[in-house]
Amino acid sequence: MVTHIGGLDSVAETTCNLPGIPGGKKLCYTQINMPLTAIDDFEKLGETNPLFAKLAVSCKNHAGLWNPEAEKILFEHFNVEI
Numbered sequence: 001m002v003t004h005i006g007g008l009d010s011v012a013e014t015t016c017n018l019p020g021i022p023g024g025k026k027l028c029y030t031q032i033n034m035p036l037t038a039i040d041d042f043e044k045l046g047e048t049n050p051l052f053a054k055l056a057v058s059c060k061n062h063a064g065l066w067n068p069e070a071e072k073i074l075f076e077h078f079n080v081e082i
Contacts, residue, residue, distance in 0.1 A: 002026040004037060055070050
């Protein structure tokens, strides 16, 4: 199960520290720059960041899981063509 989302800039640090990062799978999108962020942290981060607010709602609507709707929100925010 995916528990963290990040961008290309988080890949090296995530890989080097993988044993110390709790949770399940870490999904890094090479098309964006975004720090590795736990899905569980989206709601708190959403208090000051509209992207994370939208992602929190989407994940909440899908039993707390990463989902195609959340991915679409992320891609639209970073202007990634799919």
